[in-house]
Amino acid sequence: MYIRRMFINGEWIKSHNDRTRDIINPFNQEVIATAAEGDKATAQEAVNAARIAFDSGDWRNISATERGKLIFKVADFIERDKEELAELETLDTGKTIAESRADMDDIAGVFRYYAGLADKDGGEVIESPIPNSSSKVVREPIGVCAQITPWNYPLLQASWKIAPALAAGNTVVLKPSEITPLTTIKVTELIEEAGIPNGVFNLVLGAGDTVGQELVDNKMVDLVSFTGGIHTGKKIMKAAADSMKNIALELGGKNPNIVFADADLETALDQALNAAYFHAGQVCCAGSRLIVEDKIHDSFVSQLAERVKKIKLGNGFDETTQSGPMISAEHREKVESFVAIGKQEGATLLAGGERPDSPELQKGFFYRPTIFTDCTTDMEIVQEEVFGPVLTVERFTTKDEAIQLANDSIYGLAGAVWTENMLKANHVAAELRMGTVWINDFHPYFAQAPWGGYKQSGIGRELGKPGIEEYTEVKHIFLNTKPEPIYWFK
Numbered sequence: 001m002y003i004r005r006m007f008i009n010g011e012w013i014k015s016h017n018d019r020t021r022d023i024i025n026p027f028n029q030e031v032i033a034t035a036a037e038g039d040k041a042t043a044q045e046a047v048n049a050a051r052i053a054f055d056s057g058d059w060r061n062i063s064a065t066e067r068g069k070l071i072f073k074v075a076d077f078i079e080r081d082k083e084e085l086a087e088l089e090t091l092d093t094g095k096t097i098a099e100s101r102a103d104m105d106d107i108a109g110v111f112r113y114y115a116g117l118a119d120k121d122g123g124e125v126i127e128s129p130i131p132n133s134s135s136k137v138v139r140e141p142i143g144v145c146a147q148i149t150p151w152n153y154p155l156l157q158a159s160w161k162i163a164p165a166l167a168a169g170n171t172v173v174l175k176p177s178e179i180t181p182l183t184t185i186k187v188t189e190l191i192e193e194a195g196i197p198n199g200v201f202n203l204v205l206g207a208g209d210t211v212g213q214e215l216v217d218n219k220m221v222d223l224v225s226f227t228g229g230i231h232t233g234k235k236i237m238k239a240a241a242d243s244m245k246n247i248a249l250e251l252g253g254k255n256p257n258i259v260f261a262d263a264d265l266e267t268a269l270d271q272a273l274n275a276a277y278f279h280a281g282q283v284c285c286a287g288s289r290l291i292v293e294d295k296i297h298d299s300f301v302s303q304l305a306e307r308v309k310k311i312k313l314g315n316g317f318d319e320t321t322q323s324g325p326m327i328s329a330e331h332r333e334k335v336e337s338f339v340a341i342g343k344q345e346g347a348t349l350l351a352g353g354e355r356p357d358s359p360e361l362q363k364g365f366f367y368r369p370t371i372f373t374d375c376t377t378d379m380e381i382v383q384e385e386v387f388g389p390v391l392t393v394e395r396f397t398t399k400d401e402a403i404q405l406a407n408d409s410i411y412g413l414a415g416a417v418w419t420e421n422m423l424k425a426n427h428v429a430a431e432l433r434m435g436t437v438w439i440n441d442f443h444p445y446f447a448q449a450p451w452g453g454y455k456q457s458g459i460g461r462e463l464g465k466p467g468i469e470e471y472t473e474v475k476h477i478f479l480n481t482k483p484e485p486i487y488w489f490k
């Protein structure tokens with residue numbers, strides 16, 4: 001049996017006890033691969049390798065231009081192997097092949113962007129207030145970075161971490177979600193092929209509460225960068241405090257999509273569907289809270305329901321499929337329990353709310369796109385991140401009410417506002433307490449623009465310039481050009 005292995009210090013290794021995990025296709029529950037299942041000891045080995053590689057200085061001290069060249073090579077290889085990577089992502093997550101191809105383009109773009117940024121920060125000379133001196137501020141790599149990623153955008157989320165960390169001169173131990181490791185394993189092969197030195201990038205596989213927890217606890221790790229759920233994020237933050245590690249947290253969202261009556265309603269409606277149901281709603285920035293102006297609420301929602309009922313569920317490899325399955329049986333059950341809560345709370349179920357009955361979908365973890373109307377902000381279904389194809393709808397009459405509803409959340413990841421009135425749009429955008437606000441659009445994210453959350457959606461930023469700065473320490477170097485005795489202690 002071919003076992004996908006972990007990569008530590010330039011070697012592809014199995015787990016100590018030969019434990020493995022089957023990787024399942026969520027469309028039909030077939031085993032698509034078997035992966036080594038690491039344990040605490042494997043995580044420790046990987047951290048040791050990353051520590052030695054960092055302390056040796058071989059990676060952080062080569063020129064940033066050289067590091068950039070190697071990272072450009074990884075981008076080239078991702079483009080070369082795009083179709084294989086996209087197929088693996090669809091097999092592993094169930095997302096449509098068109099989505100996976102788009103992800104691969106984004107991922108190559110992220111590697112290119114950070115490869116290009118690698119040698120662009122030469123530090124800054126600052127004005128020293130002390131005579132006969134000069135001061136400069138430089139950014140240095142932070143050290144050994146543990147990176148932990150989720151299952152919904154497996155390689156995309158990994159790329160946001162790997163590319164800037166390596167470009168800045170750090171060494172890395174990455175643990176992908178145990179459910180969806182395949183594309184991350186493949187990219188590790190590409191990192192090896194690009195010639196990035198041994199020990200600089202290490203891949204460990206396995207469960208969060210063993211392998212992941214060790215990465216967070218290990219005192220040789222300098223930074224933990226985590227993308228995943230809020231509950232895991234809180235655990236990681238608490239554990240990291242013990243050794244005062246730097247942390248970067250990209251967590252969940254419950255993202256409002258505000259539609260004013262003066263919007264281009266055809267576009268707003270079309271994009272409200274995309275916002276809520278893209279990748280079966282398993283998206284951190286899914287527009288899962290629709291907030292619609294009273295005047296248009298009834299007609300907007302009834303048209304939306306008609307469109308929702310036509311969404312074609314199916315195999316991600318079928319080019320006519322519009323949405324794939326949920327990632328797992330457990331996750332679908334979680335979504336179902338939220339729908340039950342919504343009903344108990346008195347929300348009106350307008351569409352979906354059940355598994356599809358077509359015979360060809362019975363082996364997959366499918367759930368029909370769902371709409372709840374008559375929702376209020378005190379409902380759990382409005383406040384909790386369901387992370388599935390479930391949309392709640394609230395109504396408002398004034399702009400201030402729309403802002404107040406949208407901000408009434410522990411989360412602050414992203415949101416959108418739809419109106420043709422740019423004064424109003426800009427006012428609402430300024431008032432929303434979120435890391436990203438889209439005006440007359442939903443979902444765009446790209447390498448150049450920072451991504452991250454306000455409030456409990458996270459700490460720190462990925463992408464853009466802040467996405468590489470997160471992987472650096474700032475050092476002030478002061479030079480006395482005319483040293484003299486002070487005679488304080490005579």
Ligand SMILES: NC(=O)c1ccc[n+]([C@@H]2O[C@H](COP(=O)([O-])OP(=O)(O)OC[C@H]3O[C@@H](n4cnc5c(N)ncnc54)[C@H](O)[C@@H]3O)[C@@H](O)[C@H]2O)c1
Pocket residue numbers: 148149150151152153157175176177178206207208209211212213214216227228229230232233235236250251252253283284285385387413452453457458
């Ligand atoms: N903000 C963003 O950019 C963003 C992007 C993608 C996903 N997400 C969020 O991710 C969540 C879905 O992903 P998930 O279900 O894989 O999340 P999760 O928190 O269950 O798992 C994420 C990762 O953490 C690991 N993990 C679990 N327990 C751990 C522990 N104790 N110590 C260390 N690691 C541990 C898991 O093995 C996995 O690799 C959603 O909440 C979604 O909003 C956020």
Ligand SMILES: C[N+](C)(C)CC=O
Pocket residue numbers: 152153156282283284285445
């Ligand atoms: C930010 N994004 C959309 C890539 C992944 C969120 O789950």
